[in-house]
Amino acid sequence: MAESAQQRRPIATFSIVGADLARGELGIAVASKFLACGAVVPWASAGAGAVATQSYSNTAYGPDGIRMMREGLSAEQTLARLLADDSDRALRQVGIVDARGGSAAHTGSRCHGWAGHVTGPGFAAQGNILVGEDTVQAMAAAFRSSSGTLSDRLVNALARGEAAGGDRRGRQASAVTVVKANGGYGGKNDVLVDLRVDDHPDPVTELRRLLDLQHLYFGSGPETEKLAVAGPVLAELCAMMRRLNYLPADASNDWSDATAKALDAFTSTENLEERVDIAARTIDAPALVYLRKTFG
Numbered sequence: 001m002a003e004s005a006q007q008r009r010p011i012a013t014f015s016i017v018g019a020d021l022a023r024g025e026l027g028i029a030v031a032s033k034f035l036a037c038g039a040v041v042p043w044a045s046a047g048a049g050a051v052a053t054q055s056y057s058n059t060a061y062g063p064d065g066i067r068m069m070r071e072g073l074s075a076e077q078t079l080a081r082l083l084a085d086d087s088d089r090a091l092r093q094v095g096i097v098d099a100r101g102g103s104a105a106h107t108g109s110r111c112h113g114w115a116g117h118v119t120g121p122g123f124a125a126q127g128n129i130l131v132g133e134d135t136v137q138a139m140a141a142a143f144r145s146s147s148g149t150l151s152d153r154l155v156n157a158l159a160r161g162e163a164a165g166g167d168r169r170g171r172q173a174s175a176v177t178v179v180k181a182n183g184g185y186g187g188k189n190d191v192l193v194d195l196r197v198d199d200h201p202d203p204v205t206e207l208r209r210l211l212d213l214q215h216l217y218f219g220s221g222p223e224t225e226k227l228a229v230a231g232p233v234l235a236e237l238c239a240m241m242r243r244l245n246y247l248p249a250d251a252s253n254d255w256s257d258a259t260a261k262a263l264d265a266f267t268s269t270e271n272l273e274e275r276v277d278i279a280a281r282t283i284d285a286p287a288l289v290y291l292r293k294t295f296g
Contacts, residue, residue, distance in 0.1 A: 013037055014127030014166060015052040016139045016157045017095040017103070020150040021122065025192065026050040026097060027178030029154035031204050033167045038175025038196035046179040046190035047099050049075060055093035055111045055128045058086060065096060075104040075124075093117070095124030114168075120144065125157070131165030138164035151178045151193045155204075155211050162204050174203035176211060185218070216290055217271045226282040229263070230255070233288065240295045241266050255281065270294070 015030035028042035028050050037054075043062025044050035049069035053061040061082050068078040075098040083089045083106060090108040095117060097103045105117035105124040116133055117126035118140040125139040142160040146153045155176050162171075175196040183192035195210045197203040227233050235253040242249055246262040260278050267276040267287070275287035 013041055013052075013054040014125075014130060014135050014139065014158070014161050015041055015054060015095060016123060016125045016143060016154055016161070017050045017052045017097045018123040018143060018150060018154055018157075019050070019097045019099070019101050020153075021101050023150060023180065025150040025178050025180045025183070026099065027150050027154055027176065027193065028052050029151075029158040029174070029176040029207075030054075031158055031162060031166065031171070031174040031207075033169040033172045035173055036196065036198040037173045038177070038198070042175060042177040044177050044179045045070065046181045046183070049078070049096060049098040050177075050179075052095045052124070052126065053092070054126070055108065055115070056088065056091040058082075058088070058092055058094075061092075061094055065094075069096075069098045074098055074100070075102040079104040079106055093126055093128050095119070095126045097122060097124055125161070127161070127167075129168055131168045134164040135161040135166055149178075149215075151176055151211055151214070154178070155208055159204050159208065171201065171203055173198050173200070174207040176207060216275070216286055218274055219284075219286070220274065221284040221286060225285045226277075227285055227288060229281040229283055233283070234259075236288075237263060237266075237283075237291070240291060244295065 013030050013032035017028045019026050026044050030037055030041045040057050041052050041054050045066045048066045051062050051065040065078050075096040079096050090110040092108045093111050095105040101122040103119045103124045105119050105126050107115050107117050111128045114130045114132050115128035118136050123143045125136045127136050139157040139161040142157040146156055178193040179190045180192045181190055197206045200206045238253045241247040241262050246266045264278050272287045275284040
């Protein structure tokens with residue numbers, strides 16, 4: 001016999017779905033005392049929309065909702081269609097944002113309290129089994145008032161929600177997903193950010209750490225961040241490379257083919273190849289800061 005929604009374990013989460021129309025980005029950040037909530041709650045597709053499905057989560061809401069928005073339905077129309085076809089709608093909680101910035105959310109009457117949502121232009125914040133309403137209000141306020149990349153805004157909003165109360169059962173997992181057309185690695189897919197913390201005593205803080213690493217490894221700083229690999233910067237890098245045996249102990253601080261090959265090997269090993277231009281002899285300032293912290 002198929003398991004009923006009442007028999008399944010509720011997915012108590014707080015999440016925020018958001019859009020950045022100027023950047024062409026859609027995404028979700030979520031946290032819960034539920035193992036690997038990032039494998040269940042967030043769904044997003046570039047050019048279509050994003051869906052967070054939680055409480056006795058109906059994971060079909062993700063692909064079905066995205067298909068409907070890709071076919072032209074708004075977030076509100078998509079939500080209405082999903083709920084109309086679900087006999088357990090009173091147990092569901094869902095937030096949706098479409099690619100035009102429209103938003104919609106639903107908190108079923110049988111979701112465990114505190115449960116509720118807040119929507120606005122370009123976002124939907126929702127949660128269930130929370131300490132109180134302050135969590136979703138804090139997420140909404142943080143999203144409205146913040147700037148920067150969508151991933152930063154979503155994770156910052158999640159942190160504000162946790163600080164305001166969060167899941168009343170405790171903490172376990174978190175995730176952030178952001179999509180953008182051709183925004184993935186090498187421009188070959190649409191997955192701009194896809195980070196998960198499946199089981200951790202402080203999952204939102206850990207998610208922030210991972211997102212900072214994402215920015216470090218795959219970010220692209222402005223021209224003002226690019227430092228010439230010459231003079232004191234070159235000397236500092238050469239000293240690191242001598243200590244780490246990328247260069248002989250008696251190697252000078254001069255630029256040469258050997259220095260270039262060593263720097264390429266060093267920075268590639270540290271996954272910083274997106275931040276270093278060997279031909280132009282530049283390194284992004286955040287990459288140098290990271291190397292200083294890591295290797296002295």
